[in-house]
Amino acid sequence: xxxxQRKRLESVxxxxxxxxxxxxxxxAGAPCLKCGDACVGFELHYWRKxxxxxxxxxxxxxxxxxxxxxxxxxxxxxFSDNPSPVVPRKTEQExxxxxxxxxxxxxxGKDLAVKYMxxxxxxxxxxxxxxxxxxxxxxxxxxxxxxxxxxxQCDNLTDxxxxxxxxxxxxxxKTAIGxxxxxxxxxxxxxxxxxxxxxxxxxxxxxxxxxxxxxxDDRCWHxxxxxxxxxxxxxxxLIYFWHGDKLYCGRHxxxxxxxxxxxxxxxxxxxxYTRAEDKNWHLRHFCCFECDVQLGGKRYVSHENHPxxxxxxxxxxxxxxxxxxxxxxxxxxxxxxxEQNWHGTEQCFRCSQCSKSxxxxxxxxxxxxIFCSKACWKKSNDR
Numbered sequence: 001x002x003x004x005q006r007k008r009l010e011s012v013x014x015x016x017x018x019x020x021x022x023x024x025x026x027x028a029g030a031p032c033l034k035c036g037d038a039c040v041g042f043e044l045h046y047w048r049k050x051x052x053x054x055x056x057x058x059x060x061x062x063x064x065x066x067x068x069x070x071x072x073x074x075x076x077x078x079f080s081d082n083p084s085p086v087v088p089r090k091t092e093q094e095x096x097x098x099x100x101x102x103x104x105x106x107x108x109g110k111d112l113a114v115k116y117m118x119x120x121x122x123x124x125x126x127x128x129x130x131x132x133x134x135x136x137x138x139x140x141x142x143x144x145x146x147x148x149x150x151x152x153q154c155d156n157l158t159d160x161x162x163x164x165x166x167x168x169x170x171x172x173x174k175t176a177i178g179x180x181x182x183x184x185x186x187x188x189x190x191x192x193x194x195x196x197x198x199x200x201x202x203x204x205x206x207x208x209x210x211x212x213x214x215x216x217d218d219r220c221w222h223x224x225x226x227x228x229x230x231x232x233x234x235x236x237x238l239i240y241f242w243h244g245d246k247l248y249c250g251r252h253x254x255x256x257x258x259x260x261x262x263x264x265x266x267x268x269x270x271x272x273y274t275r276a277e278d279k280n281w282h283l284r285h286f287c288c289f290e291c292d293v294q295l296g297g298k299r300y301v302s303h304e305n306h307p308x309x310x311x312x313x314x315x316x317x318x319x320x321x322x323x324x325x326x327x328x329x330x331x332x333x334x335x336x337x338x339e340q341n342w343h344g345t346e347q348c349f350r351c352s353q354c355s356k357s358x359x360x361x362x363x364x365x366x367x368x369x370i371f372c373s374k375a376c377w378k379k380s381n382d383r
Contacts, residue, residue, distance in 0.1 A: 027063040034060045047155040047285070049147070049265045055289070059141040074146050078239065078250075081173045102126050103133045104237055106182045112208070116182050119208045119223040124234055139236040143228070143249035147266050154266050156284075161269040168257065168269070172241065176253060180212045180226060180238040198225035214242035228252055261285050277302055288312050301330045322368075323348035337365055353380045 032039035032054050039054035042061040050057055090098065094110035103126040105113040117125050126136040147153040151165050185194055185207050194203040197219045203209050209220040226235050230252035241253035248256070258267040262279035263286065274281040274296065287294050289306035301313040308316070310330045318327040319334070319341035326343075328334045333344030342349040346357035352369040353376035364371040371377040 027058070027061065030061040030063045032056050032061050047264050057141075059138045063137075071140065074144070074150070075237070075239070078144070078149060078173070078177060079179070081170070101128065103128055103136055106238055108182050112182060112184055115184070116208045116223055120234070121224050124224075136236060139233055139249075143233070143236050143251050144239065145251060145254075145265060148250060148254050155264055157269070164269040165267070168254075168267070172253065172257075176214070176241040176243055177250075178212055178214045178240055178242060180210045180221075180235070180240060182223075182238075183209050183211060183220075185209055194220050196220065196222045196225050198222070198227065210238065212240055212242065212247065214240075215247070263287060277305070277307065290316065299331060321348050323350070335359070337370070340365075340368070351376055353377070 027042055028044070029041035031041060032051065034056050035054045039051065039056070039061075041053065042058065042063070043052040044050075044058070045052040051061065089108050090110065090113070094113075098105045098110060098113055102113075102117065106116055108116070123131055124135050125132040127133060149169055151157060151162050154165070157165065185203050185205055194209055195201070196203060196209075197215070198221050201222075203220065203222065208223055210223055210226040211217070211220050212226075224234070226238070226240075227233060227247070228235060228240075228249040229246040230248060233249065235247065235249055239250065241248045241250055243253055243256055254260070254267055258269065259273065259280035260266070261268055261273070261282045262277075263281055266282075268280060268282055270282065272283060274283055274286045276286060283296065284294065286296055286307070288300070288309040290308055290312035293309050295307055295309060298309065300307045300309055302308075303313060303317055313330045314327065318329065319336075320326070321328055321334075321343045322340045323342055324347070328341055328343055335342045335344050335349050344359060346359055349359050349370075350357050351363075351372040353371055356372045358370060358372060361372070364374065364377055366377050369380070371380065
């Protein structure tokens with residue numbers, strides 16, 4: 001994407017944000033950071049939550065979600081039923097100075113906010129224009145899927161599913177979600193004996209500690225230890241979910257309660273769903289990763305953790321027979337040795353010298369060929 005195109009895209013984004021357009025519409029056309037020019041730009045698949053063009057995740061594109069008003073509304077909505085209003089603890093000038101440097105900071109004064117940032121792993125500090133900012137952006141998408149909390153972001157739910165989702169969202173807002181606070185361990189608090197609940201090491205005088213209200217006043221964490229107990233990633237923007245005496249990110253907390261569809265990434269609220277390849281799927285979403293044809297009751301092939309119908313697999317991934325040079329269909333018998341492949345037939349898998357069938361027999365691989373014996377291999381060298 002040339003500078004002029006990028007500038008036009010930024011203008012479209014800003015205008016869309018002001019009008020309240022959904023963030024996946026705002027980021028349409030964003031270049032893929034993984035595929036480069038091979039992807040013509042981000043286009044959201046209508047239910048898979050991935051790019052329709054390159055099949056990469058949304059966060060693998062050059063999107064600006066953390067700066068988008070839609071993302072801010074999403075986070076605000078997570079706490080919409082919280083009766084306690086957020087009281088700003090920064091002066092206007094401190095906010096300006098911190099916002100100029102960081103993509104996000106905790107709701108504390110400038111000095112403590114900077115101290116907190118310095119206590120994080122260096123590569124995860126959300127300084128603008130760095131890998132730390134990208135890390136935060138990726139975690140916003142991964143830890144707080146908007147479709148876990150907003151029924152309008154889900155694909156074609158029934159009335160019963162909508163009602164179940166509504167109850168699920170309300171319950172976890174009431175019993176699980178929280179936003180941690182940051183405190184300074186001052187010298188006069190030495191006798192308190194603060195110990196990190198994750199690493200079990202003490203917090204030294206003058207260090208920063210993270211507290212989660214739902215965990216109680218007697219627990220705290222080092223900033224770098226405030227992680228999801230499942231994925232071990234830093235809990236983005238100090239947003240946590242409390243369950244079974246453990247911390248979770250939004251994604252993994254939701255999966256404790258409901259199965260998640262491997263295709264659309266949404267939680268499954270229907271009574272019936274498919275279990276295949278050690279994953280859960282909506283019945284309507286157990287489809288070929290390439291053409292979206294439904295695979296229920298049909299033969300399919302799994303490739304790189306995605307199911308493909310036989311036709312799509314053959315077209316994209318079929319191997320070429322070393323003997324006849326033709327493609328090997330996914331449902332055809334085949335034999336493999338190293339990087340070589342053969343049709344599993346007597347006509348193709350045979351001795352390179354005497355043409356004896358080697359199907360079900362021992363064979364001798366030499367110089368890219370297969371032989372039934374050392375004698376045939378020697379004859380081949382004598383020619």
